[in-house]
Amino acid sequence: MTDLGALAGKRILLVISGGIAAYKCLELIRRLKERGAAVRCILTRGGAQFVTPLAVSALSEEKVYQELWSLTDEAEMGHIRLSREADLVVVAPASADLLARMAAGMADDLASTTLLATDKPVMVAPAMNVMMWQHPATQANMATLRSRGVRQIGPNSGDMACGEVGSGRMSEPHEILAAIAGFFAEASGPRPLAGRRALVTSGPTHEPIDPVRYIANRSSGKQGHAIAAALSALGAEVTLVSGPTAEPDPAGCRVVRVETAREMLAACEAALPSDMAVCAAAVADWRVDVAAGQKLKKEGAGPPALHLAENPDILAALARRDAGRPALVVGFAAETESVVEHARAKLARKGCDWIVANDVSAGTGTFGGESNAVHLIRRDGAPESWPRMGKDEVARRLAQEIAAALGGAAAR
Ligand code: CTP
DSSP: OGGGGGGGGOEEEEEOOOSSHHHHHHHHHHHHHHHHHHEEEEOTTTGTTTHHHHHHHHHHHOEOOTTTTOHHHHSOOOOOHHEEEOEEEEEEOHHHHHHHHHTTTSSSSSHHHHHHOOOOOEEEOOOOOOOHHHHHHHHHHHHHHHHHHHEEEOOEEEETTTOOOEEEEEOOOHHHHHHHHHHHHHHHSOOTTTEEEEEEEEBBBBSSSSOOOEOOOOOOOOOOHHHHHHHHHHHEEEEEEOOOOSSSOOOOEEEEESSSHHHHHHHHHTOOOOSSEEEBBBSHHHHESEEEEEEEOOSSSSSOOOOOOEEHHHHHHHHHHHSSOEEEEEEEEEEEESSHHHHHHHHHHOOOSSSEEOOOTTTTOOOOEEEEOEEESSSSOOEOOOOOOHHHHHHHHHHHHHHHOOOSOOOO
């Protein structure tokens, strides 16, 4: 549970852009005010088509800012001051248009100018039609914004006001509230991993068969990405080496994208020295020895025989380094039976310090799902079984365990 008390006394600048979801921001303002936050609002022209300045002003108990070229507004509070006198800027709803203008660095109205001029953290809650959200232009804009440290909440999937179904619904006010509270709790929380470096692997690997086909697996990257975010939240300087996933880059981490196991190993070695390594990637055990240079064709003598070669074991390679071994090397074990016994054997075989073992047998919903039931197995110590919890929560708890275990000096 996020501590909503973290909101008391915080100053939020809420940018309301055009979209039917704008009505939800009235509820958001009310809830933020209830928890003691001060809310100042910018309402775009599009936003004012959906909610009135009067409603926004009445709930926020503040003047609503609407125009860039307003003599009175500029006299009372210049847009630069408006952008700086906040602890967090929240854009909700964030329309496709405003995200595009933010990504392009435009400054043609009060909202975009303020977002360009601010030196404060920014969080966006996208809301739009599913096709608009999925459009490569929007996805590219969002990726650009994330790479600049903009935090993203949602969108959710479900029925949309336009009658279509899919991803693009703005997160609910209580979810945005929790994300804002989470941001402040994190920012003011202890940073026991400050000054330490962390290496995290995540996602599947893709091993080419020919130029169009590859060997892969069902890993979503959710757990690994959440661990990178959790270590970063505790102050670590994180390098996330990720195979192909649809997961957004976690804010504040350096992300190195790779395709194959061999590329992942090279990227991990390049990221050393590191105080800790957490190998959460589902690395393909085998690759096609020599991938075909051209697309394999059906005609000929039946199906091709694929000659497989074993991939390097990244976890074992990191754990067994003589020089520059991370002080704590954590592996994952995906098992379908005798989970703890198999995981213990894996820990010994690979030479790592801890293994996080999870049951991925059919029906557990762990692969691609939101939750995970894990056992933490230390080299010497009884296994700890954690109750089923969200992957974010598993990540936070693991990060705390790592912080508690890593006493002493950093790896530099
Ligand atoms: N791992 C790795 N490189 C590989 C294979 C696995 O770094 N080539 C890491 C994973 O990131 C994970 C751990 O090793 O942390 C365990 O992976 P898992 O697939 O569960 O085990 P395997 O080594 O494949 O063993 P088995 O197939 O016998 O279960």
